[in-house]
Amino acid sequence: MADPRPAPGGFPIVGIIGGGQLARMCAGPAAELAITLSVLAESPYAAAAQVIVSAPVGDHTDVEAVLAFAKQCDVVTFDHEHVPADVLAALVAQGTAVRPSPEALVFAQDKLAMRERLTALGIPCPRWARATTAEEVTAFGEDVGWPVVAKTPRGGYDGKGVRVVGSAAEVADWLAELGEILLEACVDFTRELAVLLARSPSGQAAAYPVVETVQTDGICTEVLAPAPDLDPELAARATEAGLRIAADLGVTGVLAVELFEVRNLDGTVGFVVNELAMRPHNSGHWSMDGAVTGQFEQHLRAVLDLPLGSPRPRADWTVMANVLGGDYPELYPAYRHLLARDPELRVHLYGKEVRPGRKIGHVNVTGADLADLRERAGHAADYLQGVVTE
Numbered sequence: 001m002a003d004p005r006p007a008p009g010g011f012p013i014v015g016i017i018g019g020g021q022l023a024r025m026c027a028g029p030a031a032e033l034a035i036t037l038s039v040l041a042e043s044p045y046a047a048a049a050q051v052i053v054s055a056p057v058g059d060h061t062d063v064e065a066v067l068a069f070a071k072q073c074d075v076v077t078f079d080h081e082h083v084p085a086d087v088l089a090a091l092v093a094q095g096t097a098v099r100p101s102p103e104a105l106v107f108a109q110d111k112l113a114m115r116e117r118l119t120a121l122g123i124p125c126p127r128w129a130r131a132t133t134a135e136e137v138t139a140f141g142e143d144v145g146w147p148v149v150a151k152t153p154r155g156g157y158d159g160k161g162v163r164v165v166g167s168a169a170e171v172a173d174w175l176a177e178l179g180e181i182l183l184e185a186c187v188d189f190t191r192e193l194a195v196l197l198a199r200s201p202s203g204q205a206a207a208y209p210v211v212e213t214v215q216t217d218g219i220c221t222e223v224l225a226p227a228p229d230l231d232p233e234l235a236a237r238a239t240e241a242g243l244r245i246a247a248d249l250g251v252t253g254v255l256a257v258e259l260f261e262v263r264n265l266d267g268t269v270g271f272v273v274n275e276l277a278m279r280p281h282n283s284g285h286w287s288m289d290g291a292v293t294g295q296f297e298q299h300l301r302a303v304l305d306l307p308l309g310s311p312r313p314r315a316d317w318t319v320m321a322n323v324l325g326g327d328y329p330e331l332y333p334a335y336r337h338l339l340a341r342d343p344e345l346r347v348h349l350y351g352k353e354v355r356p357g358r359k360i361g362h363v364n365v366t367g368a369d370l371a372d373l374r375e376r377a378g379h380a381a382d383y384l385q386g387v388v389t390e
């Protein structure tokens with residue numbers, strides 16, 4: 001596998017641990033910025049390894065592999081949050097610039113640590129508790145009311161690691177296996193929102209407009225940017241909370257703050273934080289085509305401490321629809337058809353094998369008529385999944 005070679009002129013090399021679609025989507029912006037990427041990939045066929053010249057294969061839990069990879073890079077960042085603490089500590093000890101730092105990243109890795117820290121900061125959270133025994137689960141359920149939401153503190157994604165439970169018995173396996181879990185009150189939200197921003201090591205920050213995210217069966221399926229009819233005061237408070245979290249935790253790179261919009265007893269709207277991600281995030285995919293600076297370029301700028309680009313939207317609305325895998329593995333014919341049907345669609349596919357329910361791409365479309373954009377993006381995603389054939 002090719003060693004990374006910097007572009008002439010003193011341009012840096014950014015290493016990304018993990019070869020998924022988020023690393024892959026950094027490739028276009030990196031080329032434009034003249035920044036060389038190197039990715040530590042799970043396999044030679046990983047989504048990012050298909051498009052990034054330097055893509056050594058290695059395991060993100062293998063300390064030797066990660067250290068050797070990082071020695072060739074000026075800065076190291078992440079495609080996912082699963083790099084273990086001892087590997088991160090070894091990177092820092094070796095002198096690698098790790099962005100975000102392990103001290104910040106832990107709040108995206110560990111939902112219990114996140115709840116503790118955000119609560120201490122006075123950021124609104126659902127009612128929550130740490131449970132280590134069935135008795136503690138029962139006590140929490142009786143206190144806040146069943147059902148409650150139980151979460152594995154680490155390793156969850158796409159709703160895996162989240163269960164809505166009506167009794168302690170339903171989490172007995174997790175307690176036995178993990179020793180501790182996070183419990184949250186089941187939030188009766190009006191919708192889900194996300195704040196996306198980037199922060200650089202010098203402390204510059206830039207926030208995108210607050211978006212609405214729609215999840216189906218625990219997976220994000222659609223994003224509306226900006227969130228329609230959002231109370232401007234709520235948008236300002238949510239953005240301020242995101243910026244405060246980023247500064248307080250010392251986040252570098254892109255930070256996504258997932259929120260639940262809630263209606264208070266007095267009829268006003270508010271929010272509680274669901275979770276944090278410290279990398280480009282699904283809620284920001286719209287920005288690739290809908291903002292002056294897309295989140296992947298912004299993440300590269302931020303981890304390199306370059307001045308940030310403008311997060312301003314380019315159009316009134318951008319709708320993003322995730323493409324999930326269907327039963328049919330041959331995507332190309334459907335893809336050809338869509339490009340012909342709607343030349344304004346921005347179709348992003350990740351080079352992943354089709355498996356039912358797996359995120360294999362997304363579609364963005366921008367314009368002035370939100371209902372029309374939703375229809376077109378949704379149709380394109382459904383067509384690629386094979387759930388509509390017209």
Ligand SMILES: Nc1ncnc2c1ncn2[C@@H]1O[C@H](COP(=O)(O)OP(=O)(O)OP(=O)(O)O)[C@@H](O)[C@H]1O
Pocket residue numbers: 126149151156157158159160161162184185186187188192215218219220258274275
């Ligand atoms: N306390 C809660 N009350 C109600 N619904 C919740 C709660 N926590 C999570 N959910 C629902 O479950 C979804 C997934 O939860 P969460 O974001 O914690 O899991 P994840 O698997 O880490 O997420 P991701 O898909 O973002 O990787 C949320 O988007 C929301 O729809």
Ligand SMILES: [Mg+2]
Pocket residue numbers: 258274275
């Ligand atoms: Mg989530």
